[in-house]
Every structure is written in C-alpha cells, then in structure tokens.
Amino acid sequence: MFKREPKWWETSVIYQIYPLTFADANGDGIGDLQGIIQRLDYLNDGKDNRNSLGVDAIWLSPINTSPMFDNGYDVSDYYDICKTFGTLDDFKLLLSEAHHRNIKVILDLVINHTSNEHPWFLESRSSRYNPKSDWYLWHDPAPDGGVPNNWLSYFGGTGWTYDERRQQYYYHAFNTNQPDLNWHNPEVRSAIYNVIRYWLDLGVDGFRLDASSVYSQDKYFRNNPLKFEATGNKYNDQFHIHDKNLPENHEIIREIRRVIEEYDNRLLIGETFIDNRLYDSLVFYGVNNDELHLPFTFEFPLSPWYPGYLQREIEKKELLTPKDCWQVYFLNNHDLPRHLSRWSECSLCFDTIAIAQAAATILLTVRGTPILYYGEELGMMNHENIPIEQVRDKAAISCLDEECLPSRDGTRTPMQWDDSSQAGFSFGKDVTPWLPVHENYEYVNVKTELAEETSILNFYRALIQLRKDSEALKKGSWKSLIYYPYEHLAYLRETEEETILVVINFSYEKNFERDRAIPEHNWEVLLSTWLTVGEVISLPKILQPFEVSIYRFRGES
Template identity: 45%
Template sequence: MTTLTWWQRGVIYQVYPRSFQDKNGDGVGDLAGITERLDHLAMLGVDALWISPIYPSPMADFGYDVADYCAIDPLFGSLAEFDALVARAHALGIRVLLDFVPNHSSDRHPWFVDSRASRDSPKRDWYLWRDPAPDGGPPNNWLSRFGGSAWEFDAATGQYYYHAFLREQPDLNWRHPDVRAAMDGVLRFWLERGVDGFRVDVLWLLIKDAQFRDNPPNPDAAAGEPDHHRLLQTHTEDQPEVQDIVRSMRATLDGFGERVLIGEIYLPVQRLVAYYGTHGEGANLPFNFQLINAHWSAVNLARIITEYEALLPPHAWPNWVLGNHDNPRVASRLGAAQARVAAMLLLTLRGTPTLYYGDEIGMHDVVVPADRVQDPAELRQPGIGQGRDPERTPMQWDASANGGFTTGTPWLPPGDTRQVNVASQTDDPASMLALYRRLLALRRATPALVGGAVGQVRAQGDVLTYERSLPGEDGDRPTRIRVALNLGALPATVPAHAGVLLLSTDATRPDAAANGDTLQLAADEGVVILCTDGAAGERR
C-alpha cells in the first residue's frame, strides 16, 4: 500500500460547476459555492475533486469553448477564489483536478481571431484550414459530432476551418510545435497554482489525418443516430501520432511531482489500453467507461471485468467510471435499487473509481421542458437522445424548491428535491448517501479493496461474484474479500465461504457471519464479506 500513489489509493469526485452550488444567487454554480460545499466531499470520504471547465468562455458549449486557458470566467469567480478553493481543499486532504480542453478553442480565443484574420497570419496554421473542394464545397466528408459538416467556410479568407464539435469550437492543429508549446505553458500555469492533475477532454481526437482523406462509410450506421455515426472515424480519431502528445503531457506533469493525467477516451478497450503508453509513460488513467454503457447482467459484467484486467499492460493501473456529465445518471439507467448495487461494484473493483456529483444521493435525470433546453447537442440534433441537460441539473442539498442550490432562478430545473436531497439522507442509515459513506469508509480501511488483486470473477444466474486478495506479511494469512452482487429482482442463493459480513446494500440486514456452503441474497442486494476460511483464490 505504501508504494501506491494518492490517485491509485483515492476516489475521484466530478463536479459540474454550473450545477453544484450557487453562492451569489445568479442561478449558476460558482467557485465560492464549491468551496462552501467542500465539507460534504470530506464527510463523503472522497480524495480528489475534478472540476469541469471554469475558463473564460462564450458558453456556446458551456465552457468547452475556451476563450482564455489561463483565467477564470467571471461567471464562476476569480483566480483568487480559485486559489482559495485549492487551499481549502488541500487543507481537507482533497486534491484538485481541472478539465483541460486542448482539442479546440473558442472561435473568440485570441489565437483563432488572429488565425482567421489573414492567410498570412503567424497563427494561421495553429488551426486546420483547407481550400474548398473543386465544387466549392467542404474539403472532405468529415462530420461534426454535433451534426452537419465539420467544415465552416470563412468568406474573408476563402478557406474552410475544421471543427469536430460546434463551429464556435475550431480545432487546434496539434502538429504545430507552437501549439504544443503554448498548451504546455497552460499546463504549467495551473500546476504552479497547486493543481494536482488534469482530465484531458477528448484526448483521442487531438490529431487528424495529415492527408485529410475522406472517412469511409459506416456499414452499421442506423437511423436516428447522430450524424457522424454515418462514417467510420478512421481519419479523425485515435491517430498514432497522438501518443507522442500524451507522453509530452505526462512528462510535464511528472516534473511537478505526484500529479495525475486522466484521458477522456471513448474507444473499445483493446484500443483504450494503448493510452497507458508502451512502458507506462502515457496517461495515468485512460478513462474506462465500460460500466456506463454496459448491458447490466452478471454475465456481461463478469466478461467486462475479466477482459479489461487481461488487456491491461503490466504497468497499468485500472479505473472505473459509473457516471459523468455526458451520460444518463446511474439511477435513471438502472433504477434506484440497482444504483445501490452499482455503487458497491464501483467501490470494490480493482482500480481508481470516479463518482459524479449527485449520484451519492441517487439523483435521477430531470425532464427539461423544450423551452428550457440548453445543450447544443440537443438543440442541433433534437429528438435523438443526445441532450445532456437531464444529467447536469442542480445538486439537491435540501427539500426546498431549488434544493438549496440557489436563491435565484436555477439555470436548469432541479429534480424532485423533496424525495432526494443531502439533508434528508444525512442521518438516515438506509439512505443512498449513508451507503456511499460506508462504502468509502470501508474501502479506505481495507487495504485489500485498494491494492489487492481481483480474481474468481464469476456469474451465477443474476449474481456477480469476485474476490479481492492481498498477500499476508511476515507469515500472516492473506486477506480475502468476497463481493456478491445480485443484479436480479428476485432473491438468490450462491455458494459462499465462511466469513464476516462487512457491508450490505440492504441496511436492514443484520450483521452476522456468512456460515455454511451458501449465501442468501435478497433481490437487488450486494454484500462484502471478509473471508475466514483460508482458501486462496486466483489472482490478477
């Protein structure tokens, strides 16, 4: 355990800053609000706070269109308030991670304003400019992830520029050494202010095909999917040269001590693991999103866990993500009962877990009326389920109308604050919040759940079981933790070994030993057991 870094031992908690806590009453969350609520994170028991973008921005994509990489948007506060947040978090033992958005800037960033001013601009090649096709149309068939062509014509200079997302988000040219140097300076600016690491937005998209070849058609594309699914992203994602950029970012962070580099990478796990680097010089944690889109069955989860562990390079540390700002909430995907089981899965698997704000109280997606939709992904492609507003609604702190989030009008409507909020769950031993606190406390107090191997991954009907094991020291017997998760709506009986029940998702289950050859699980119940029979399981 002493050889593990803080980010291997720890648990990461993501905050969407617009929605966590509004301190000044304008209806939008801010840095002062986050600072005010840091005690909640400390009591919850997480180790790191990841804050989604807070840079100056026109907010075409709510901060993912950056107009200045080395400042704070006044909507969220000031650099002084950011420094105060970092200081308070560190005093509580909580690390601070920032979102880094290097693939594209805002079209109002001074770099792009300069770039589009003239074909002779020194920054012209900081972005991806191309002449029109012979018919005057876009240079190739590349499509935006927010719908339509990924090329925008600039009449003043007679060329098109590329944007993987909105036209207000032109892509930077990461083949240009000056772009790399400027972005390295951005990383250093925040590292020198005490930031403990970065989550890098769309890391796998940073490099595009140097020849700008058309993407081939996707033979599996289906009606009702986003536009860009009509093409295979052969020439616009996961290009080999991106690995050099990842190595460079990692080297910069390593120069500041124990920092963490996390990559947002939506790729099949066989390609994802390449982002660890050949010898561990890549991203510390290429985000593993398999649980977000997984078919929720014991057989499938057992396969996911086993395959992921088998594909990890020897130097790689695993990680698991259950929810984030781009996907429906856990309780909406799985239901309230299975959300409890999913929490136990996330916090007992091998690797670093990432939580999304509000999941610890079981927040659901909120139906956002059409006249209050904010997300450009929905506004540009309505009706195909791409809107992310439902999972970005205000944190529910109490039972008041606005959930204690703001004294003003919230930027998005809150959910049912009467039933789901922090205040009502704080002293309720059966609440979701109580379960998360117990799970996090158990993980922190049980070395086998942090640094132990994972093995004996089995699916038995609707029940998923696995073990975490840690070798003993000085002749002591190894520690073995057995996890059994009933993913079904009916009670289940599974084989068991003698042990001590450490935790159940069912707060009414009595604390008792698991004796005999079988274990009885209620519907939608998960348990963690300290094995005492001495049998050694397979290890990974």
C-alpha cells in the same frame, strides 16, 4: 495486486463536480467556486468525516473563460477563470481550502479545440499570413467550391465551416463554435504545454483531458472510408481513420505526460472514446505506461444492467490493462444520462434504491479508481421534463445528426442539498437556477439522507469508508467466482493478508452460486443490506432478493 507502493490516485475516490449546478454562493442562480468552497466539508472535512462523503479528490468540469456555448467546453482564455464562476483568487482559495481538507483538485483541460472567440482563433482567421495562421486546421474549398473532404462533426453535419474573411474552411470535430487546434504545429504544442505548466505551478493536482483521442488528423486531409452500405451522412457511417486516433495522437499525449512528470505526483486522466472499443482505449496507457495514468473507457457504464455483461467488462479490463497500469471506473458523467435512469429501464427491479446499492458496491469494490458524479451518491435521477425555454445545452440542440447525443441538461441539474426552495442549491431568493431542480428533491437530498440510516447516501459513505479501511479493496487482486453470472455477481479481492468477498443479487429469486474451494466458515459481515454488520458467520446457502453483502475471511473454523 500492487508490487509497488501505489500512487495517490490509485487508492483514491474521485468526485466530479459540474460547477454550473453544484452550489451557488452569490445568489445569481448559477453555481460558482465560492459555492464549492462552502460545500467542501460535505465532500471531506479533513477530520472525522462524521457527516462527510469522504472523497479524496474533486474533478471540476471546465472553469476557464468561455462564452459558454458548450457550457465551458469552448475556452476563450486558458489563463483565467470564467466570470460566471468567480475570479482567479476564488480558485486559489478553493485550491487552498481543498488541500487543507486533503482533497486533491483536478481540472478539465479542453485542448483539442478552442472557442471561436479565443484570441488565437481571431488572429488565425484574420488572414492567411499572420503569425497564427497555421494554428488551426484551414483548407481551401474543393474544386466544386464545397467542403474539403467528408469529415463530419460529432454534433452532426459536416466538420467544416467556411470563413468569409480567409476564404477557407476550418475544421471542427465538434460544434462550429469550437475550431480544432492544429497539433501538427509545434508552436501550438508549446503554447498548450505552457498553459499546463501554469496551472501546475498554481498547485493543481492533475488534469482530465477532454476529447483526448481526437487531437490528431491526417495531414493530407484524406476522406474517411465508409462502412458497408452506409450513406456517409452520419458520423457512425464512417471509419474514422483520418480524423481521430492517429498515431500522432499518442505522441501528443506522451509529450503532455512528460510535462506532467516535471512535477511530483500529478495525475493525467483522458477521455478516450474510440468507437466504443476497449482495446483501442487501453492503448492510451502507452507502450511503457508513458501516456495517460487513467484512460476513461465507456464500456462499463454503457453496459446493460445485467451481471453477465458487467462482469464481462470487468474481466476485459483485468485481461487487457497493461502490467503496472491501473484501471478506472465510473457510472456517470456530464455527457451520460444518470445510471439510475438508464438501468432502471432495463431491469426487472423497480426499486431504484436496490439498483443504486448494487451499482455503488460494484463501482467501489472492483480493482481500480472509482469516479463519482455529483449527486450519484444521493440517487439523483435524470430530469426528463426540462422546458424548452430552460434548455442550456446549445451544442447538443444544434446537432444535425439524429445519432448525436440528445440534450445533456437532464444529467446536469442542480445538486440537491435539502428540501428547501431550489433544493438548497442557491443562496439567492426568487432566482431561477441555471437548470430546473428535479421534482424528487424533497426526499432525494443530502440533509434528508444523512438523517436516514438506510439511505443511498449513507450506503455510499459506508462503502467509501470500508474501502479506505481495507487493503484488499484498495490494492488487492480481483477474481470472479462465477464463470458467466446470470442473476448475481460474486468475486474476491485479495492480498496476502486479507480476503474480501463481494456478493450481489440482481434478482427477486433467492440464489447463490459460489466456488466450492471457498471456505464456508468464519466470514465477518463488513457491509450488508440483509445481515448484521460485525457478526461472524458461515457463508449463506442463498442470497436474499437484491441482497448486497461484503465479507472478510476470518480463518478456518
């Protein structure tokens, strides 16, 4: 429970947009900024939200100038907008229109690496003696002429690429087209901090730092040690103690945070994927809450669809999150297969609507900031049948390691707005969209679901509104009512003035375990897949199959 007035992001719902496939205004089959502007009222109309989702902020995947080898995560100009999406004036209009609707705007900031077409890199590779020669991580070949050390790329194979002009190797934690910046160089730091100030001066409300746990590398370029009986040829065979998450990484993020603090109420999110260890990720809050406001951790979305595991991840965050810091939760993003596709495969429930309702309830009622991924609120699924000639994820398909991510295109398909051609994604006729639309678009779309009272979209809208109306759901403490749940979750969100009870049945079986100290009488039904909203009842002895119910305590009878 807050002992202070919360920051705006601590009571907000954030919505991630993948611009390439959200909305196409100019009819070329590719999403753009004008398309996002035209769809802002769906996200939040700034009025009564009668047909809006009701989110408070949008996070845009990269929109900076880029050759698009990694779909924008390879920046070639930090100070401009990629022509694919429009112009800088289009972005300024988006910022203005979003703020007019009380929507904050968060940008993806890709500063671990640049594109190999960035002017900085072109100058750096031109010779060993130019002013930017040390702006990237260069190293002479090993004595045998091979790579300098055993560091690997996250996309497979060696992390080193030989450059004929410099007669040296350059390091890339990701694809060879994405050379890593040398964060040991103070000039690099200064240049990046100027980029940050530029966008903050324009009025951007915050950043999501891409790959924020791999900024630092060992200055001596020592080999990573191998795990027991590992061959060393795969990324996960190594202990990555020399190529990511070094102590200097935290120094860099503290410096970025200090730049952020020069401005009022700006947010810093970070992707902290550290070998899937929650504690390592949570240290990115900083010793004195001076690093990330919201560090992404992946344990919760990567958990199996099982109440015991999900509760364990929630409890770990509750125990390990430092005092006065705030948690963040998500189910999906641009790198993960969509949660309904992942969790439907490992559930005994074949009703994706039931899974969607239960997952949404957890996401929007636990203690922390929820982040939605576009289309999640519709129940969009992964597209598993994209023809090879339409694959856009060049970085993933060039991967040389079988442990790498498969093509991420399936989770990035066009937003499904209606049942018309191309699901209403593009205003152009007879154009091929950036990625093919999922075949379920005729019934999984905004227009259809807004008209269906029991749709997944209307369930999300009701949950978001309930969260806005409840101080306990926004600010209250979290307490589980079951030690290790087997078939259902039950937990309380509480402030001194309000007690909210959330119960979710994962099973076909009718069951309900609850703390005997919880009073049975006078609970108001706030939202339920089974009960009538608004009625005041005694707590039921059982839960119906796959029931989701949220109650507010109305006092002793």
